[in-house]
Amino acid sequence: MALVMITNDDGFRAPGLRALAAAVREIARVVVVAPERDSSAASHSLTMRRPVRVRDHGGGVFSVDGTPTDCVILGTNRLLPRRPDLVVSGINPGPNLGDDVNYSGTVSAAVEAATLGIAAFAVSVCDYEPEDYSRPAAIARRIAARILAGGMPPGVLFNVNCPVSPRGVRFTRQGRRAYEGAITELADPWGRPHYWIGGGTPVDDGGPDADTAAVEAGYVSITPLRIDRTSHETLATLAAEWGDLW
Numbered sequence: 001m002a003l004v005m006i007t008n009d010d011g012f013r014a015p016g017l018r019a020l021a022a023a024v025r026e027i028a029r030v031v032v033v034a035p036e037r038d039s040s041a042a043s044h045s046l047t048m049r050r051p052v053r054v055r056d057h058g059g060g061v062f063s064v065d066g067t068p069t070d071c072v073i074l075g076t077n078r079l080l081p082r083r084p085d086l087v088v089s090g091i092n093p094g095p096n097l098g099d100d101v102n103y104s105g106t107v108s109a110a111v112e113a114a115t116l117g118i119a120a121f122a123v124s125v126c127d128y129e130p131e132d133y134s135r136p137a138a139i140a141r142r143i144a145a146r147i148l149a150g151g152m153p154p155g156v157l158f159n160v161n162c163p164v165s166p167r168g169v170r171f172t173r174q175g176r177r178a179y180e181g182a183i184t185e186l187a188d189p190w191g192r193p194h195y196w197i198g199g200g201t202p203v204d205d206g207g208p209d210a211d212t213a214a215v216e217a218g219y220v221s222i223t224p225l226r227i228d229r230t231s232h233e234t235l236a237t238l239a240a241e242w243g244d245l246w
């Protein structure tokens with residue numbers, strides 16, 4: 001039977017993770033290795049300057065006192081009985097579209113798995129407080145079954161975003177998403193300024209074939225991402241244009 005590791009960035013108690021694990025358990029053996037606490041926007045950070053503790057909750061559920069990347073490294077190398085056939089990260093409450101992927105702990109867990117040579121995808125639902133995760137969980141199970149049967153190209157992961165009521169699936173490229181008003185300046189009781197980073201209004205600029213546009217139109221967006229970020233177009237002309245640099 002296929003072995004799937006489930007992780008997330010919201011913590012091992014998160015309802016999205018439980019829904020995902022339950023859905024994938026219908027088609028594979030599942031082991032959960034997830035952060036002890038909410039690590040949203042942890043990106044790809046690694047805990048290197050203190051020890052990392054693991055708690056075994058029984059029934060194939062482990063929590064890690066660290067980041068999503070720590071979970072993938074420890075899960076796939078130490079905690080699972082063998083290297084998994086697939087790592088699935090989510091289900092994150094809130095979309096991970098366009099530039100979000102650079103901050104997302106959910107997506108970074110899948111990036112780490114792909115870096116280790118393991119098939120992986122990340123799933124997010126486009127609702128910050130979803131009442132139920134059954135639609136994205138069913139879609140994740142279908143994608144997992146497809147990958148377990150047919151594999152994935154090496155060095156590639158899927159970033160999946162599911163609207164609340166999806167009307168179909170679109171295969172997309174990563175769009176752009178900036179946040180306006182994402183810095184809030186406040187004064188402490190002594191009048192000294194301090195800041196909150198986060199929130200703000202997303203401003204999308206990705207074109208009609210982007211992840212942002214697909215979700216806006218009500219479709220599940222599946223974006224294949226590469227761990228190799230080389231700009232091949234730039235590389236092709238760089239030697240000619242910058243050949244006199246040395």
Ligand SMILES: [Mg+2]
Binds near residue numbers: 009039041092
């Ligand atoms: Mg999160």
